[in-house]
């Protein structure tokens with residue numbers, strides 16, 4: 001049965017800011033304390049969705065989460081009215097308060113792992129929200145993500161929802177950012193490629209020294225089991241520790257794939273030649289791996305420009321469009337690499353660049369912002385179509401952002417208790433637009 005891929009982009013939330021919360025993510029730390037523009041951030045994301053939708057690629061939307069997280073702050077001992085909770089937490093432990101305020105749910109590639117029905121034993125689309133345990137601010141996302149995914153994909157005949165893995169560092173899971181699915185053109189069973197940074201139960205195994213790994217092999221294996229994937233069509237690989245220590249905190253900062261094409265840096269995986277051999281074998285048909293040499297684009301160039309955090313989008317004729325961050329256009333070596341790539345006659349024949357600077361300053365490029373969900377026609381019929389992006393939704397969301405979002409969030413503004421009210425009012429309106437029902441703590445009984 002033919003399937004189409006829908007990219008669900010995370011809408012940037014009203015509290016988007018730069019708090020330097022992600023040790024190991026170089027951009028997050030570098031831009032800590034800068035002034036953010038949540039309105040611009042959300043509009044940059046919407047413009048990417050619009051441009052790709054205009055090109056005929058199917059696009060959906062995932063809503064932001066309620067922030068600051070009052071339940072987190074209460075659980076950590078801040079009592080009193082909501083206003084008191086915010087003021088005290090921000091004054092006494094600003095780091096905790098910043099975690100409660102993060103708009104990190106925008107990076108939808110970390111929302112969940114998704115396996116299409118062509119690959120699963122029971123013929124349903126399987127979803128497992130990522131537990132995101134490595135970072136406190138991200139560990140707040142899974143319960144709400146789970147409710148949102150169920151609200152968008154409600155029909156149990158087509159969609160299976162698993163709970164996030166138990167929140168433990170030995171089972172650290174960051175979702176689709178560490179998972180790529182390869183598949184023949186037009187659909188059919190694909191290959192699930194799971195990339196992890198460390199072994200949860202073997203501290204002696206090779207791993208990064210400087211920065212934390214964010215995915216364990218055990219978590220990746222659990223995904224494959226839960227989703228009922230065929231072991232012959234599942235490949236596990238370890239990220240190169242050198243890459244993680246160089247700032248590659250997710251695999252999607254150094255590799256991207258679609259269809260029968262993998263684009264990656266030569267330093268992406270441990271035992272890279274063997275990994276690509278296993279992918280080729282599992283895929284069966286013709287498989288193209290484009291490995292970029294350190295001499296052409298260094299690991300540092302890749303982390304700086306987010307070249308590999310581009311999206312690869314299959315065009316109707318079979319060629320592939322690369323949707324890259326603007327930073328790739330203004331970087332000499334990376335720009336030259338892209339020119340050569342297009343001239344090479346390979347599968348990627350077009351590049352478009354997006355200005356996503358607000359998100360990029362927190363280490364989130366085009367691919368971070370989207371969750372890929374391949375669906376058959378009948379599955380599209382069974383989902384909540386209000387979350388699908390079209391011109392009408394674009395206009396509505398633009399208006400909503402322009403009216404509801406601040407255009408400036410400086411460190412000194414973060415403790416403003418009004419942010420909570422503004423966020424809730426905005427989300428209340430959004431859940432109606434997207435027909436999600438009640439998904440946020442403030443909406444639940």
Ligand code: SUG
Nearest residue numbers: 019020021022028107109177250368
């Ligand atoms: O988890 N940044 C995110 C970026 C996630 C990018 N996603 C993918 N590569 N798929 C993270 O590190 C920074 C927030 C701050 O510092 O305020 C942050 O959470």
